[in-house]
Amino acid sequence: xxxxxxxxxxxxxxxxxxxxxxxxxxxxxxxxxxxxxxxxxxxxxxxxxxxxxxxxxxxxxxxxxxxxxxxxxxxxxxxxxxxxxxxxxxxxxxxxxxxxxxxxxxxxxxxxxxxxxxxxxxxxxxxxxxxxxxxxxxxxx
Amino acid sequence: xxxxxxxxxxxxxxxxxxxxxxxxxxxxxxxxxxxxxxxxxxxxxxxxxxxxxxxxxxxxxxxxxxxxxxxxxxxxxxxxxxxxxxxxxxxxxxxxxxxxxxxxxxxxxxxxxxxxxxxxxxxxxxxxxxxxxxxxxxxxxxxxxxxxx
Numbered sequence: 001x002x003x004x005x006x007x008x009x010x011x012x013x014x015x016x017x018x019x020x021x022x023x024x025x026x027x028x029x030x031x032x033x034x035x036x037x038x039x040x041x042x043x044x045x046x047x048x049x050x051x052x053x054x055x056x057x058x059x060x061x062x063x064x065x066x067x068x069x070x071x072x073x074x075x076x077x078x079x080x081x082x083x084x085x086x087x088x089x090x091x092x093x094x095x096x097x098x099x100x101x102x103x104x105x106x107x108x109x110x111x112x113x114x115x116x117x118x119x120x121x122x123x124x125x126x127x128x129x130x131x132x133x134x135x136x137x138x139x140x141x
Numbered sequence: 142x143x144x145x146x147x148x149x150x151x152x153x154x155x156x157x158x159x160x161x162x163x164x165x166x167x168x169x170x171x172x173x174x175x176x177x178x179x180x181x182x183x184x185x186x187x188x189x190x191x192x193x194x195x196x197x198x199x200x201x202x203x204x205x206x207x208x209x210x211x212x213x214x215x216x217x218x219x220x221x222x223x224x225x226x227x228x229x230x231x232x233x234x235x236x237x238x239x240x241x242x243x244x245x246x247x248x249x250x251x252x253x254x255x256x257x258x259x260x261x262x263x264x265x266x267x268x269x270x271x272x273x274x275x276x277x278x279x280x281x282x283x284x285x286x287x288x289x290x
Binding site: 064065085087088089090108112115116117119120 | 191216218220268
């Protein structure tokens with residue numbers, strides 16, 4: 001009986017610790033590791049929040065959607081704020097991890113959005129380096 | 142004791158049923174009903190950028206054109222993983238409505254134009270933003286209930 005109680009307690013504790021430690025951070029780190037592995041070029045050292053910010057703020061030329069020359073066009077210049085779809089007016093949850101801890105925790109969702117919005121804003125696919133920079137910038141915000 | 146409880150439950154249920162009936166009758170004239178979106182993929186993916194439009198608002202041929210053209214979805218890239226897109230396509234076409242299958246905009250369908258015959262300035266209000274923003278005026282549109290006002 002004592003053993004069972006002890007086991008139950010340690011399982012509960014363990015889950016609690018895992019949840020507290022992660023809160024999405026572990027998932028986000030894994031996604032960043034994936035992009036780092038792809039970005040592996042002789043000159044790659046680390047992702048840069050500064051480069052990510054420049055990418056976020058733009059403005060860029062050549063995007064598919066003329067009305068959105070920057071990520072900030074919909075997500076606003078303050079990534080912790082609620083964004084607004086440029087055409088439909090639909091609210092967009094904040095990009096900054098501090099305001100929306102679920103950001104960049106689902107790899108498929110992250111790839112889906114980059115796959116679309118890099119074309120919409122830049123007119124081309126983003127590189128792994130750009131994706132990592134972008135997530136690094138927004139993880140610090 | 143038990144029968145008393147039963148009685149109370151029964152009368153409660155009857156009252157709720159009566160209320161539901163009378164509410165339905167009162168609403169019948171004020172709302173147009175469209176079967177709501179039931180597919181979870183459709184609700185999530187379509188609903189990310191705009192209200193997830195009910196399948197009944199377009200004929201199947203229009204939905205097929207839309208799902209074939211996600212790379213250029215009204216001027217925007219809205220690509221989806223192929224398995225997600227297939228599930229959404231199925232849910233939309235299975236419950237599709239009637240209309241002109243050569244038109245992909247709900248707002249160009251004849252029935253829609255007939256019901257929205259008013260000053261163009263309405264569309265440029267910031268709260269409306271776009272003709273596709275049903276909820277700006279029809280508050281319960283996402284549930285398939287279109288208030289007639």
